[in-house]
Amino acid sequence: MEEVLAYLNSIYPISEEAINYIMENLKEIEIPKKEFILKEGRICYNIYFVKKGLLRCYYIKDDKEISAWFMKETDIIFSVESFLNQVPSRENIQAIEDCTLYFIEYAELQYLYHQCAEFNFVGRVLTEKYYQLSEERLYSLRMQKAAERYNFIMNHFPQIILRVPSKYIASYLGITEETLSRIRAFKMNGLTKNCK
Amino acid sequence: MEEVLAYLNSIYPISEEAINYIMENLKEIEIPKKEFILKEGRICYNIYFVKKGLLRCYYIKDDKEISAWFMKETDIIFSVESFLNQVPSRENIQAIEDCTLYFIEYAELQYLYHQCAEFNFVGRVLTEKYYQLSEERLYSLRMQKAAERYNFIMNHFPQIILRVPSKYIASYLGITEETLSRIRAFKMNGLTKNCK
Numbered sequence: 186m187e188e189v190l191a192y193l194n195s196i197y198p199i200s201e202e203a204i205n206y207i208m209e210n211l212k213e214i215e216i217p218k219k220e221f222i223l224k225e226g227r228i229c230y231n232i233y234f235v236k237k238g239l240l241r242c243y244y245i246k247d248d249k250e251i252s253a254w255f256m257k258e259t260d261i262i263f264s265v266e267s268f269l270n271q272v273p274s275r276e277n278i279q280a281i282e283d284c285t286l287y288f289i290e291y292a293e294l295q296y297l298y299h300q301c302a303e304f305n306f307v308g309r310v311l312t313e314k315y316y317q318l319s320e321e322r323l324y325s326l327r328m329q330k331a332a333e334r335y336n337f338i339m340n341h342f343p344q345i346i347l348r349v350p351s352k353y354i355a356s357y358l359g360i361t362e363e364t365l366s367r368i369r370a371f372k373m374n375g376l377t378k379n380c381k
Numbered sequence: 382m383e384e385v386l387a388y389l390n391s392i393y394p395i396s397e398e399a400i401n402y403i404m405e406n407l408k409e410i411e412i413p414k415k416e417f418i419l420k421e422g423r424i425c426y427n428i429y430f431v432k433k434g435l436l437r438c439y440y441i442k443d444d445k446e447i448s449a450w451f452m453k454e455t456d457i458i459f460s461v462e463s464f465l466n467q468v469p470s471r472e473n474i475q476a477i478e479d480c481t482l483y484f485i486e487y488a489e490l491q492y493l494y495h496q497c498a499e500f501n502f503v504g505r506v507l508t509e510k511y512y513q514l515s516e517e518r519l520y521s522l523r524m525q526k527a528a529e530r531y532n533f534i535m536n537h538f539p540q541i542i543l544r545v546p547s548k549y550i551a552s553y554l555g556i557t558e559e560t561l562s563r564i565r566a567f568k569m570n571g572l573t574k575n576c577k
Binding site: 244269275303305306313321324327 | 447498516517
């Protein structure tokens with residue numbers, strides 16, 4: 186639990202009241218690989234912090250899975266529309282490694298925001314961080330070809346490239362696994378040439 | 382200026398200190414149609430509130446303009462990555478009607494966040510609002526066909542359909558103006574049939 190408090194406190198010093206409330210209400214949960222923390226149609230009641238493991242968020246379109254993003258250690262996870270408005274989710278969130286997560290419930294987070302004004306500083310900064318990531322994905326989807334999008338992930342989120350199965354990365358990029366293999370081969374050749 | 386304060390105060394009661402600081406530092410500016418408040422390569426130093434008028438945000442890709450979104454009365458505008466990190470912007474923001482805007486500078490907003498803890502409540506809620514909108518556009522871009530995306534704008538942002546020139550809406554949807562005309566004609570026929 187200390188890592189969550191240290192992480193929040195590194196953004197802005199949080200009060201003893203907030204620390205006590207978090208320690209009383211934060212729960213730890215083990216999620217085995219392939220299990221879900223959210224399914225389409227259900228309400229996202231919790232906000233999660235990843236202590237260990239890797240998860241993916243995806244939609245289903247015409248019976249096909251479309252990966253939306255991947256979340257790993259120290260990431261915060263929630264289905265944005267579903268959690269913030271407490272309405273049914275359009276997305277699924279599934280563990281793709283065995284995971285250890287911390288979570289608190291929607292009502293508990295709202296209590297913190299209303300009781301501890303300074304906790305909104307932390308909430309604002311974290312929301313800004315994930316808002317930026319969302320805008321980055323929008324820019325990437327609108328403006329970049331699959332190979333450029335792959336490079337962006339490799340440069341900024343190398344853990345994803347190393348740990349996420351190819352089929353999910355291909356689905357995120359909107360390409361087949363064969364095309365992804367060609368992009369990877371091209372990249373490897375390019376890197377080998379640069380090393381000569 | 383009262384409309385800005387009333388808007389912020391409707392989200393969470395802000396302190397007299399915050400009100401005084403905003404009144405001292407908020408500036409009003411007139412932006413004639415076609416003028417820019419941000420150009421690619423420049424840093425977004427200000428955050429704007431639209432009192433009157435309409436603006437568009439767009440990128441340039443292979444000499445073509447790609448509309449990213451449209452902002453109207455009571456919307457808050459800033460280039461997310463550029464403003465939050467004070468780095469050069471990848472996007473352009475241009476008035477497409479004569480506009481009256483209010484704005485404060487990045488450093489002034491940070492001062493507010495550090496001096497008035499409760500102002501972070503307002504900032505968090507507004508960031509959540511625009512984060513949701515960003516995720517909605519991502520979902521739309523990944524999962525919906527142009528006609529569905531048009532319907533979404535018509536149902537949720539009818540002012541955009543009424544006021545934004547067709548060429549910009551077509552560019553947002555990633556289609557030609559001719560295809561947009563066909564979607565509109567189809568929609569009108571559908572509506573006429575429903576009224577019989």
